[in-house]
Amino acid sequence: MTVVEDLHAAHGATFEKRGGRDVVCDYGRPSVAHRAVRNGAGIIEMGYGVVVVSGDDRVEFVDDTVSNRVPDEDGRGVYALLLDPQGRVETDMYVYNAGERLLCFTPPDRAEPLADDWSGKVFIQDVTVREASGEFGVFGVHGPKSTEKVASVLKNAAAPEPALTFDRGVVGGEGVTVIANDGLTGDEGYEVVCAADAAERVFDTLLTQGSGAAPFGYATWESLTAEAGTPLFETELDGRLPNVLGVRNAVDFEKGCFVGQEVVSKVENRGRPxxxxxxxxxxxxxxxxxxxxxxxxxxxxxxxxxxxxxxxxxxxxxxxxxxxxxxxxxxxxxxxxxxxxxxxxxxxxxxxxxxxxxxxxxxxxxxxxxx
Known part of the structure; x- marks a missing residue:
């Protein structure tokens, strides 16, 4: 469920289910919203699932499981895949090192099974895993003027760079974390993360204060990301080999063992999927x-x-x-x-x-x- 449903409804939103979660489909005219994003900036509530991993061995534990190297420095993130034994994608995720915990952003229906799976694999390590999707609001800010948009409302911090780094600040009087996006729409972008009970204030501030921005939903997200050539989990990634997908930013082919690595490495070494x-x-x-x-x-x-x-x-x-x-x-x-x-x-x-x-x-x- 969206954490700011009433505010979306007030702007004329229609809703759809994705991975069992209600998200905004559109606000009536998705193509108009698309052009507004391309010409300036737009705001979307992202329907992520969230898994929190804590404990002294958290970085090593997750790094041993996913396809990319998990950063051990606070303020940095990575895009990674979880693969099955045949090397096919079970889920994609962003893993952010947030100091004493890792935050893993997944497709909405993958967070709970991922948390259950990882919890069952903890033995002697100091690791605690829990599903926490309902504890956060996550808002994407996209478009060629998204940096200007974020800067106009963000206090006590600057818009972060490069991609997948983040900084902590204040929006609308609420504490937030602002993450530099990796260009999924083909324009610069950010994600603003806050506690669920602060989400209404943050969303309203993003829409109504500072420089202009238009709300948009997942119908527009589909067209923006398709134009940008971005494979998405639901349509391109799920069940396919990373080599077929060409998402080379998600896989470190030289890192230590992870599930499915042997299959992926063999395909990579052949040179052609x-x-x-x-x-x-x-x-x-x-x-x-x-x-x-x-x-x-x-x-x-x-x-x-x-x-x-x-x-x-x-x-x-x-x-x-x-x-x-x-x-x-x-x-x-x-x-x-x-x-x-x-x-x-x-x-x-x-x-x-x-x-x-x-x-x-x-x-x-x-x-x-x-x-």
Missing amino acids: SSRLVGLAADELPERGDAVLADGEEVGEVTRAVESPSLDRPIALAEVEYGLDSSATLSVDRSGDGGAGGAVEATREALPFYEGTARSARVPAYPDDEE
């Missing part, structure tokens, strides 16, 4: 799961498609065969469940679709891209 994520532009809007065809033969599927307000055309992310011939004629078969029927022409596009004030750290990157 079996498939990759690419961008597509289509004549008509495809749907998730629609087949991608090359010269009439199926070579992959659409993972996510949106109408791009910035480009004024349909765009999509798709998983396709890795060595797909660049000269092949592409199309998308829209005859699946709920589809309009028939194939529509498509072209492969370089990611990101949109070049803003930041580049998403998740834009897929592969070994061949460096050749």
